Amino acid sequence: MNDQTRIRCPKCGTAQTGVIDSRENADHTVVRRRRKCPVCGEKFTTYERYSPKTFKEN
Numbered sequence: 001m002n003d004q005t006r007i008r009c010p011k012c013g014t015a016q017t018g019v020i021d022s023r024e025n026a027d028h029t030v031v032r033r034r035r036k037c038p039v040c041g042e043k044f045t046t047y048e049r050y051s052p053k054t055f056k057e058n
């Protein structure tokens with residue numbers, strides 16, 4: 001349901017950061033999220049990258 005990974009604020013450490021904008025690149029392999037901390041007001045950006053490799057379970 002929730003596709004927003006919990007990221008802690010690099011400044012104050014709270015996990016209650018909010019996403020203010022998210023964008024994918026052209027082939028949808030990288031998602032960039034702009035986040036803002038509601039506690040201290042710090043703004044930062046995270047990148048989520050799809051891995052082309054699959055994990056084998058054996």
Ligand SMILES: [Zn+2]
Nearest residue numbers: 009012037040
């Ligand atoms: Zn903060």
